[in-house]
Amino acid sequence: MVQKYQSPVRVYKYPFELVMAAYERRFPTCHLIPMFVASDVVSEETSEDDSTHKIERRCALDVDAPRLLKRIAGVDYVYFIQRNTLNRKERTLHIESHNETFSNRVIIHETCCYSVHPENEDWTCFEQTASLDIKSFFGFESTVEKIAMKQYAGSIKKGKEIIEFYLKELEDEGITHVPRWLPCSQTIALPRPTSLSTTPCALPALPISEMNVFVFCVADKLDADYIKRYLGDLTPLQESCLIRLRKWLQETHKGKIPKDEHILRFLRARDFNIDKAREILCQSLTWRKQHQVDYLLETWTSPQVLQDFYTGGWHHHDRDGRPLYILRLGHMDTKGLVRALGEESLLRHVLSINEEGLRRCEENTKVFGRPISCWTCLVDLEGLNMRHLWRPGVKALLRIIEVVEANYPETLGRLLILRAPRVFPVLWTLVSPFIDENTRKKFLIYAGNDYQGPGGLVDYIDKEIIPDFLGGECMCEVPEGGLVPKSMYRTPEEMENEDVRLWTETIYQSSSIFKGAPHEILIEIIDASSVITWDFDVCKGDVVFNIFHSKRAPQTPRKDPHGITSPGGNNVQLIDKSWTLGQDYSMVESPLTCKEGESVQGSHITRWPGFYILQWKFHNMPACSATNLPRVDDVLATLQVSSHKCKVMYYTEVLGSEDFRGSMTSLESSHSGFSQLSATSSNQSQSSSMISR
Structure with missing residues (x-):
């Protein structure tokens, strides 16, 4: 398997020419890199105007590998070929290197680039990518991979320190400025120095406040200092x-990118397995979009019964700066709340709490000057009894845990459970199997008054903010709860109607797609030059999206022959099998193949009135001839897709010509207000287009 690495952008607050002078001091050897034992120049070339310099080196590395492995391999050193291209005019250095030793067994390829910071010409950026592909190594493939990745990770971490060491060395020698390259015609009056100048370096005039901010917009790429400041080590x-x-x-989701800390939570939840993290993140983004969770804080208002009887609320922060949420579960009438509100209202309220928690984490990150990515929850169980084990209430709790675990991973930093009564083990037995193992490790449970001694609450929360009901001096505004009056209970019919209304308030529909059973929707256009817009997510499998036009209306929709429907929408087929493409109907856009996880937006300006059919069809992988053998990944993907149905979630809208001629931005049919999303979005083309995002 190929291991890949891509570094963040590392920024040196020094001009490019000075960084290059420091870089050259790494050769022929570098005492800061003990494994780098030698380097010989193989070839060297300079352009006539001296603007471009190319050099190829053969470098020897003393890899820190077990003696047994070195004896089996029969080598003491591993040799690499490094090709550098310095362009003084464009102020870039491109580096490419690959292994010469064992190149038939192991393929290591690395590319690096030094360039000028796009926002500040007196700063220098460094980027690095690499790949490792071990085909065979005497049966030690796994060992070699671990050694290679460990040493490579170590050298990456040390790389910036080395450049900064030589920059400091240059400064100690009085060298703080290196003139930029100039064409020959401009060097007559002022010849280019042959040695480094000692003219003081002109640092950019930035306010001190900005010099202390580590967020640099480097061509929409992450900066290493930004990662450390806002995301952590x-x-x-x-x-x-x-x-x-x-x-x-x-x-795949242009204009809809979650913030980096949000992506990082999903990676942590899957131990940085990219494929697994991508799967659950895409599912969560689709869920947020379908149920309008992005707008929850702006649109959700807690019913009065929740404000009076839901015994939870935010209360300052813990010793680590994490927002602190207090829940007096033992005082909460869960049965009464479920009977008065229904499961979906409770779920939506809990989601609003989680959304508020994300917002507070961002605020505390700015306040405390360090990454705050999760919150602490304190649960007081005084008063917990068998009433809390009412089956519908437990069912609602399990549903809430399931949704929160799937969509807010790694947001709980610590859970403090205080005054756990005897009945608690029964409740814990019911709910613990549904809680992720990593989350369970964050639970601290105290029975009785154990929380008051050493190793108790004061280890995690400052004494000054311990709530009064726990023996502290701080007044806590969390409602005390009590029994919900039965007069507020709803009838079963009212609860059912309320649940349906709450959780189906979405502009999106969904449908399943099978082989031979595409999903189609009909749009009738009366005025030509109208605009059909669409926004859909491929939730599962790969699909082909088509748009057709017909002068006559299709017959009554045919249902999916499989007899299977998807939640929120049926599989509907409109194009009759007797219809002939080119005679009964025509294709008005080129087919668009959409991969699983992609979010697709686009528009079509209609040329004729009539009936337009939007179609999502199961994507069949093309058969491969004997001369064009498939890749292993393609074969596996084919087997995987062929054994599952596809699923799409979609929204369409028709705009009259008078609605879009004044402003083409109206073609962007579905903006997201998700607070975790990037503010950037791509403009739609004014011509008919399908844009895969």
């Missing part, structure tokens, strides 16, 4: 996972 490989997953989202 990550290993080089963890940084790489974040950057690669973010890049994939940019390619």
Whole structure:
């Protein structure tokens, strides 16, 4: 399997020419890199105007591998070929290197680039990508992979320190400025110095406040200092996972990219396995979109019964700066709340709490000057009894846990359970199997008054903010709860209607797609030059999207022959099998193949009145001839897709010509207000287009 690495952008607050002078001091050897034992120049070439310099080196590395492995391999050193291209005019250095030793067994390829910061010409950016493909190594493939990745990660971490060491060395020698390259015609009056100048470096005139901010917009790429300041200390490989997953989202969900801390939570939840994290993240983004969770804080108002009887609320922060949420579960009438509101209202209220928690984490990150990515929850169980084990109430609790676990991973930093009574083990037995193992490790349970001694509450919360009902001096505004009056209970019919209304308030529909059973929707156009817009997510499998036009209306929709429907929408087929393409109907857009996880938006300006059919069809992988053998990944993908149905979630809208001629932005049919999303979005083309995002 090919291991890939992509670094964040590392910024040196020095001009490019000075960084290059420091870089050259790494050769022929570098005492800061003990494994780098030698380098010989193989070839060297300079352009006539001296603007471009190319050099190829053969470098020897003393890899820190077990003696047994070195003896089996029969080598002491591993040799690499490095090709550098310095363009003084464009102020870039491109580096490419690959292994010469064992190249038939192991393929290592690395590319690096030094370039000028796009926002500040006196700063220098550094980026690095690499891949490792071990085909065979005497049966030690796994060992070699671990050694290679460990040493590579170590060298990445040390790379910036080395450049900064030589920059400091230059400064100690009085060298703080290196003139930029100038064409020959401009060097007559002022010849280019042959040695480094000692003219003081002109640093950019930035306010001190901005010099202390580590967020640099480097061509929409992550900066290493930004990661450390806002996301925390990550290993080089963890940084790489974040950057690669973010890049994939940019390619498939343009204009809808969650914030980096949001992506990072899903990566942590799956131990930085990109494929697994991508799967659950895409499912969560689809869920948020379908149920309008992005707008929850702006649109959701807690019913009065929740304000009076829901015994939970935010209360300052813990010793680590995490927002603190207090829940007096023992005082909560869960049965009364479920009977008065229904399961869906309770779920939506809990989701609003989680959304508020994300917002507070962002605020505390700015306040405390360090990454705050999760919150602490304190649950007081005084008063918990068998009434809380009412079956519908437990069912609602399990449903809430399931939804929160799937969509808010790694947001709970610590759960403090206080005054657990004897009945608590019964409740814990019921709910613990539904809680992720990593989450359960964050639980601290105290029975009786054990929380008051050493190792108790004061270890996690400052004494000054311990609530009064727990023996502290701080007044806590969390409602005390009590029994919900039965007069507020709803009838079963009212609860059922309320549940349906609450959780189906979405502009999106969904449908399943099978082989031979596409899903189609009909749009009638009366005025030509109208605009059909669409916004759909491919939730499962790969599909082909088509748009057809017909002068006559299709017959009554045919249901899916499989007899299977998807939640929220049926599989409907409109185009009769007797119809002939080109005679009864025509294709008005080129087919668009959409991969699982992609979000697709687009528009079509209609040329004729009539009936337009939007079709989502199961994507069949093309058969491969003997001369064009398939890749293993393609074969596996074919087997995987062929054994499952496809699923799409979609929304369409028709705009009259008078609605869009004044402003083409109206063609963007579905903006997201998700607070976790990027503010950038791509403009739609004024011509008919399908845009895969």
